[in-house]
Amino acid sequence: MLKTALKPRWIAGLVFAIVVSGVFVLLSQWQFGRSTQPEVTVATTTEEPKPLTTVLRPGEFFPGSVADQVVTATGSYDPQKQVLVPGRLNDGATGYWIVSALAVKDAPVLTGAAASPQTWIPVARGWVADPADAAAPPSGTIELTGRLLPSEAPLTGTDAGPGRASAVSVAELINIWEISSYPGFVAAGTELAGGSDVSAAASGGETKPLNVGPQPPAEKVNWLNLFYAAEWVVFAGFALFIWWRLVKDDYRRGLEDALDEEHETAAQRLPEPDPHEPHPSEPKVQS
Structure with missing residues (x-):
């Protein structure tokens, strides 16, 4: 699977997923900072x-x-x-x-x-x-x-x-x-x-x-902003999970294609049956 992950397109996909995750983490920090605000401004x-x-x-x-x-x-x-x-x-x-x-x-x-x-x-x-x-x-x-x-x-x-x-x-x-x-x-x-x-x-x-x-x-806690902060963290992890799942699917498709090729190669190596020879399931006729 590592060989699949090192393909240029999946390396580019990983970089994109990391960038997206970083943006989501920054949004999470922003929401967390807004979750605690002064109840009243200093007069x-x-x-x-x-x-x-x-x-x-x-x-x-x-x-x-x-x-x-x-x-x-x-x-x-x-x-x-x-x-x-x-x-x-x-x-x-x-x-x-x-x-x-x-x-x-x-x-x-x-x-x-x-x-x-x-x-x-x-x-x-x-x-x-x-x-x-x-x-x-x-x-x-x-x-x-x-x-x-x-x-x-x-x-x-x-x-x-x-x-x-x-x-x-x-x-x-x-x-x-x-x-x-x-x-x-x-x-x-x-x-x-x-x-x-x-x-x-x-x-x-x-x-x-x-x-x-x-x-x-005094500060009050905004639970909705805390929920959003946790939600952005989940999104950040989900972006990396999607990349891993796509790489895994590509790896499996590669295994299936290789297996199909092996079956086709094995089928091509089998000798073609002689039309004059009876099928193994048919009895031989004695002259």
Whole structure:
């Protein structure tokens, strides 16, 4: 069969089948890439700073529509309300986030037995590799600009230790600081005090800025595109199968033709019967 497959026409057929299969594989990859698409496009409006007090209200659920929104707020930090959150990466290195509580000016004040006289919001101000490098928050009135993010889930059954928290979890932080808080936190971008930038980006010390960008939207799977991707792979294999089947049929036809030629040659070698000789099935007549 190899001799048949090496015929020029079948070599050309194999090249054509490989080209067709390659096109089908590319179509399969294209369909597979389209099978996972973001549920929603990243909203460019989130990059336009908006006042925190107009975007989010304390004491309510965090709406997903305001996640990643760049917000502004004016307030002051309490140096006694600061924790370190371990297990945070920065350029491949593991360290800590510095999270401080900001008393938000003109924020609605909650009522109730556990409510505090002021409303606060946790602010992730920067990253440090060594806890000893974590400096106190800047004093005075701070004009904050940063990205609003939903509260993280606390790590249950984990004791982070004094001055630390397991996550940037509002539920955990309000118990540590005993405050009323917004249902989210801010990843700081800039912090201005008296017109001067006092953020981690401007300090130039061991504290590194977070530079938190908009989070990628969740992706959904398009099962129809996945089916098409698998279908193109089947077509690619089918093209090669068709070539193999045609070569096999040609090989069989060659065997049948050779066998017919042998029969014809054998028939030509048999002597022609003498017309005067009786047929073997007929009895001989005695004279």
